Amino acid sequence: MKITELRQKTKDELGNILLDLARERFNLRMQKGTGQLTKSDQIKKVRRTIARVKTVLKEKASA
Template sequence: MAKIDDFRTMTVDQLDDELLKLKKEQFNLRFQKATGQLENTSRVRQVRRDIARIKTVAQTKRAAAVSK
């Protein structure tokens, strides 16, 4: 899983930026699905899981920063 390792090397600010980018993509994918223009349906699932991964890593980093 190279992706989770990439997320772990990012700072919290970078994770927040990536999260914002993925949420915009998720919105666009939902819009495409509603209008029948979505070609790659598996991308919806990938984006949703990446959002969850980023939230998990960010929460872990914030908790570690508080406990120090």
């Protein structure tokens, strides 16, 4: 998800996105632990998206 798309969303929408991403990260970690994860780069993408969402939330809180 691009940063411009995230900046257009409300705080509630960003919170929901963050929750979904956290669940996805957990599921990917469990798949990695059991050896079922085929695309290991997905973990990195999810982590970076979480960081983007948190950054936008921080920007909205300080504005």
